[in-house]
Structure formats: structure tokens, C-alpha cells
Amino acid sequence: MTPHLSEQRSDVRGQGTASASIEAAARREVRGQRSEVRGQQSASGNQTPSSVLRPPSIRVALLTGGGDKPYALGMAAALTSVGIHVDFVGSDDLSVPELLANPRLNFLNLRGDQREDASTKAKVLRVLKYYARLIGYAAKAKPKLFHILWNNKFQLFDCSLLMLYYKLLSKRVVFTAHNVNAGKRDQNDSWLNRISLKVQYSLCDHVFVHTDGMKSEMTSEFRIPATKVSVIPFGINNTVPNTSLSSAEAKRQLGIGNDDKVLLFFGNIAAYKGLEYLIAAFSELLTKDRNYRLLVVGKSKGPESYWNQIRRGITSSEIADSVIAKIEYVPDEQTELYFKAADVLILPYAYVFQSGVLFLGYSFGLPAIAADVGSLKEEIVEGETGFVFKPRDSSDLARKIHNYFNSELFRNLESRRAEIKAYANERYSWDKVAAVTTSVYSRLLNSRI
Structure with a gap:
């Protein structure tokens, strides 16, 4: 540790x-x-x-x-x-x-x-x-x-x-x-x-x-x-099934390669979640490295115009083939698949005090990169459980994602997952x-x- x-x-x-x-x-x-x-x-x-x-x-x-x-x-x-x-x-x-x-x-x-x-x-x-x-x-x-x-x-x-x-x-x-x-x-x-x-x-x-x-x-x-x-x-979320499913098997089931760098956005899709900043950051990352993959998993909540805008931004650009979108409610039994396939959880929120998705990610030992809004900075141990970026700044988010995949945290992800889970089980x-x-x-x- x-x-x-x-x-x-x-x-x-x-x-x-x-x-x-x-x-x-x-x-x-x-x-x-x-x-x-x-x-x-x-x-x-x-x-x-x-x-x-x-x-x-x-x-x-x-x-x-x-x-x-x-x-x-x-x-x-x-x-x-x-x-x-x-x-x-x-x-x-x-x-x-x-x-x-x-x-x-x-x-x-x-x-x-x-x-x-x-x-x-x-x-x-x-x-x-x-x-x-x-x-x-x-x-x-x-x-x-x-x-x-x-x-x-x-x-x-x-x-x-x-x-x-x-x-x-x-x-x-x-x-x-x-x-x-x-x-x-x-x-x-x-x-x-x-x-x-x-x-x-x-x-x-x-x-x-x-x-x-x-x-x-x-x-x-x-x-x-x-x-x-x-x-x-x-x-801490301790009711969602967490089986022996491995990260490699989860990626295989989703058609993702072992060497791909997988980002996860999970939860309700609404304007305050700031998904557009993640899409912009993801587009920037793909210009330098085509091994990035993005999972967008959750139900659209609020004006459909917001998700339609996001969807058009995905389908009309070069990132479409690198995005897996499951826009529907995901039952507990399927949740594990996405958190096990992901290498990092992204919380690009524009406005929020705290996030249950962060604690769900921690229950799977998944590091997070979150916007510095509300109390999210207080919930992330910089470099140990994740990183924080400037709110509404897609370029800073892209930098933090790039830095994460070159960090000790990612290089030792398998062992760090167990440490993050133990830390979260105590703190929350x-x-x-x-x-x-x-x-x-x-x-x-x-x-x-």
C-alpha cells in the first residue's frame, strides 16, 4: 500500500x-x-x-x-x-x-x-x-x-x-x-x-x-x-454484485482490447453532469492516441435535447467508433461489467455537491478523475484514488486523463484496486x-x- x-x-x-x-x-x-x-x-x-x-x-x-x-x-x-x-x-x-x-x-x-x-x-x-x-x-x-x-x-x-x-x-x-x-x-x-x-x-x-x-x-x-x-x-455501495469477473474478461465481453485505455461515464445523463466536457476531452485525446475507449452508460434524465446534442457530437465526429453507449437504466446485475472493464471513472460534473457514482466506483476499487466541484476534491486522494481537474475545462481534463495513464496509480492498477476498496470501506x-x-x-x- x-x-x-x-x-x-x-x-x-x-x-x-x-x-x-x-x-x-x-x-x-x-x-x-x-x-x-x-x-x-x-x-x-x-x-x-x-x-x-x-x-x-x-x-x-x-x-x-x-x-x-x-x-x-x-x-x-x-x-x-x-x-x-x-x-x-x-x-x-x-x-x-x-x-x-x-x-x-x-x-x-x-x-x-x-x-x-x-x-x-x-x-x-x-x-x-x-x-x-x-x-x-x-x-x-x-x-x-x-x-x-x-x-x-x-x-x-x-x-x-x-x-x-x-x-x-x-x-x-x-x-x-x-x-x-x-x-x-x-x-x-x-x-x-x-x-x-x-x-x-x-x-x-x-x-x-x-x-x-x-x-x-x-x-x-x-x-x-x-x-x-x-x-x-x-x-459505501455494498449491495451491487461484485463477482470474480476479471477486468480482462469484462473488456472481452464488451469487445474492448486488453491494451485499450478505457474511460467510464456512468449514471443519469443530465446537463449538470457535464458530459459534453468529457466528449471534448476524449476527442482531443484521440488525436494523439487511438487506443482510448469511452463507455457512456446510463439513462437520459431531463430534457432529451441535452442527450440528443451529445449524441450528435459523438456520431458526427471521428470518435464514434471509439465510444460504446448504453443509454438506458442498467440493473445492479449488469453494473459490475462496466466498472470492471473500465480503467478509470470520469466525473466531469459542472455542478454537484457529492456523487454516489464515485462511491460506487470505489466499491470496485476504480480510480476516479473528477471536476473540482462540491466536495469531490475532498473525497479523492490525489494520485492515490484519482485526480481532480478544473471544472468545465475539457483541455485540463484531457491532460489529467493523459497523466493518469502514465502514473504509478495506473501502472499498478490491479493492486491499487484492492487498496482503494479497503480505504473506501473504512472511510464510508x-x-x-x-x-x-x-x-x-x-x-x-x-x-x-
């Missing part, structure tokens, strides 16, 4: 709660717990979360809202591992064996079938049925605490009327804001969007975010008290997510007494 990355891992182990901000957040939340819980938490030091908090009386409703499947499954497993009893509100695609077999988890399939190929009428009906089931469940639910991981389909309803309904039922509501203002990120912000978010954040008893920058935005733009906001890591451990989350739960529920 390289000294720098080894030091980073040592720092992570020594912190105990992932980072200074997480540790401070945990300490602040613990102050509000009962005296015996405070004593346990303050004396815990390097104890694991399971030895710090195991309150058998806590029961929480985890409302997944159809969001990131690996994150929802990871959160459920983390909470139940420390003794929390969970009502897990999900859908068919979240009905996995390990979840159903969990004795501390009550799986409630309120969302049902979520097939993309369903008719418009069927989609409308299933959304309406879901809201009816959710409203009925909330009225009879045993948990006094609702933790919303994502909103549902209708933001105005979710942020206002549904929140007011939960509060009228005397529920404590916790919300994980993976994006403080997705409208701003997606360049379709409006006063109505901001008001609805303000209402939801104000009605929440506590809000979780993933970076200090997100917390600053929450407190400054939406005037939410800092004491109501905690920073937690974005838990679900145990650390559970430690902060359960302390917040305890404080909120104990404050009712």
Missing part, C-alpha cells in the same frame, strides 16, 4: 466517526440524549456503534420513495445491525432475500411494481395507489419516527401536505437531503420549488446531508438552524452512518418524554 493512502486510512480509523465534521456532529447530537446514553456515547472512544447504542425500544419507518436502491438497502442493514427495528416502505425491486430475512425489519411493499415499460395509465394508477397506501399506513404506524430517504413523485404534495399530515399524527420526521436543491443543480429552479423545500426542511425535526458544503447551503439559503442539520457519510462505512443516525433518533424520541 502506498504511504499516502495508508496514512489516509490510518486517519480514518483514528477518527472513529469518518471525519472531523462527522465526529463533531455525533458529539452534538449525543448531548441531547438521556444521561445513560450520553455516558455510553462519550465513553465509547473507538467502540463500534453496536456497542455504543442498542436501544431495543426504537422503531423507525424508513420511507425509501423509490430512490437509490443500494443506499436504501445499506441504511436498512446499518440500522438493524445496531438494534433499531425498521418498518421498510419499499417496492418490488427492493424485495431482496437478505432484507426479507432480517428479523428486525418489517418489509412493507407499498409501492409495488415499478416497471419502466408500464403504460402511462398504469404508472398514474400505481402512484395514486401508493399515496393512498402510504397515508393509510401512516395513520396506523407503530413507529413514532419517520425517516424519509427520498421524496416521492409529487414534490409539492410531499414537501407540504404530506409533511403536515405526518406532523398532525405527532410523528417525528427526519429527512436525508441527498441534494439540498436539485432544481438549482438541474437548472430548473423556481420560487415555488424553493418555497416547497423551505416548508419541508422547516417541518423536519432533523435533516441529514452528506457534506459540509451542503450543510452551509441548508443553513444559509433555507435558514435552517445548524443544530437541526447533521453531516453523515454517503455509505455504514457503521459510521448508523452511529450518527441512531444518536439523532434517540435524542428526538427521548425529548418527547
Whole structure:
């Protein structure tokens, strides 16, 4: 293991709660717990979360809202591992064996079938049925605490009327804001969007975010008290299958040569993702080296005009034969193929605070080259887990890609993959997510007494 990355891992182990901000957040939340819980938490030091908090009386409703499947499954497993009893509100695609077999988890399939190929009428009906089931469940639910991981389909309803309904039922509501203002990120912000978010954040008893920058935005733009906001890591993706498939075999299955230099863009395709900068950088690289290959894998999200513009840029140029594009939703079972075939993950984002795709890449030990936006620079150990480039600068991105393929990191990629995976499993451990989350739960529920 390289000294720098080894030091980073040592720092992570020594912190105990992932980072200074997480540790401070945990300490602040613990102050509000009962005296015996405070004593346990303050004396815990390097104890694991399971030895710090195991309150058998806590029961929480985890409302997944159809969001990131690996994150929802990871959160459920983390909470139940420390003794929390969970009502897990999900859908068919979240009905996995390990979840159903969990004795501390009550799986409630309120969302049902979520097939993309369903008719418009069927989609409308299933959304309406879901809201009816959710409203009925909330009225009879045993948990006094609702933790919303994502909103549902209708933001105005979710942020206002549904929140007011939960509060009228005397529920404590916790919300994980993976994006403080997705409208701003997606360049379709409006006063109505901001008001609805303000209402939801104000009605929440506590809000979780993933970076200090997100917390600053929450407190400054939406005037939410800092004491109501905690920073937690974005838990590492440990549910996507990771088999013995080799990099060479993955490349062979995609028709890519062993000597090709493979770049991967993975995830939803939207304007804020900055794919156009990667296309421009890739074109520049190919003028000097025809061994580069680009994988563009993900579903177009947002205005189709954006993807159409990207597609025309690919098909009408000399890079077309060097690009493999799979523009559709990729199920978990197929995800491994692309991350194993790739030599590096590219995050050319124009605007974002953090990226779940980065952590997915880390779970496969894949280095990343990311734009210096949001907290991405903080998540990359320069030269050890990847590199950072200037945002919206395709020439700088091309330079960093060229430098990467001439670096020790790439030359020793097979051994470095294992090191990156180990580093990420420590830094973004679900145990650390559970430690902060359960302390917040305890404080909120104990404050009712």
C-alpha cells in the first residue's frame, strides 16, 4: 500500500466517526440524549456503534420513495445491525432475500411494481395507489419516527401536505437531503420549488446531508438552524454484485482490447453532469492516441435535447467508433461489467455537491478523475484514488486523463484496486452512518418524554 493512502486510512480509523465534521456532529447530537446514553456515547472512544447504542425500544419507518436502491438497502442493514427495528416502505425491486430475512425489519411493499415499460395509465394508477397506501399506513404506524430517504413523485404534495399530515399524527420526521436543491443543480429552479423545500426542511425535526458544503447551503439559503442539520457519510455501495469477473474478461465481453485505455461515464445523463466536457476531452485525446475507449452508460434524465446534442457530437465526429453507449437504466446485475472493464471513472460534473457514482466506483476499487466541484476534491486522494481537474475545462481534463495513464496509480492498477476498496470501506462505512443516525433518533424520541 502506498504511504499516502495508508496514512489516509490510518486517519480514518483514528477518527472513529469518518471525519472531523462527522465526529463533531455525533458529539452534538449525543448531548441531547438521556444521561445513560450520553455516558455510553462519550465513553465509547473507538467502540463500534453496536456497542455504543442498542436501544431495543426504537422503531423507525424508513420511507425509501423509490430512490437509490443500494443506499436504501445499506441504511436498512446499518440500522438493524445496531438494534433499531425498521418498518421498510419499499417496492418490488427492493424485495431482496437478505432484507426479507432480517428479523428486525418489517418489509412493507407499498409501492409495488415499478416497471419502466408500464403504460402511462398504469404508472398514474400505481402512484395514486401508493399515496393512498402510504397515508393509510401512516395513520396506523407503530413507529413514532419517520425517516424519509427520498421524496416521492409529487414534490409539492410531499414537501407540504404530506409533511403536515405526518406532523398532525405527532410523528417525528427526519429527512436525508441527498441534494439540498436539485432544481438549482438541474437548472430548473423556481420560487415555488424553493418555497416547497423551505416548508419541508422547516417541518423536519432533523435533516441529514452528506457534506459540509451542503450543510452551509441548508443553513444559509433555507435558514435552517445548524443544530437541526447533521453531516453523515454517503455509505459505501455494498449491495451491487461484485463477482470474480476479471477486468480482462469484462473488456472481452464488451469487445474492448486488453491494451485499450478505457474511460467510464456512468449514471443519469443530465446537463449538470457535464458530459459534453468529457466528449471534448476524449476527442482531443484521440488525436494523439487511438487506443482510448469511452463507455457512456446510463439513462437520459431531463430534457432529451441535452442527450440528443451529445449524441450528435459523438456520431458526427471521428470518435464514434471509439465510444460504446448504453443509454438506458442498467440493473445492479449488469453494473459490475462496466466498472470492471473500465480503467478509470470520469466525473466531469459542472455542478454537484457529492456523487454516489464515485462511491460506487470505489466499491470496485476504480480510480476516479473528477471536476473540482462540491466536495469531490475532498473525497479523492490525489494520485492515490484519482485526480481532480478544473471544472468545465475539457483541455485540463484531457491532460489529467493523459497523466493518469502514465502514473504509478495506473501502472499498478490491479493492486491499487484492492487498496482503494479497503480505504473506501473504512472511510464510508455504514457503521459510521448508523452511529450518527441512531444518536439523532434517540435524542428526538427521548425529548418527547
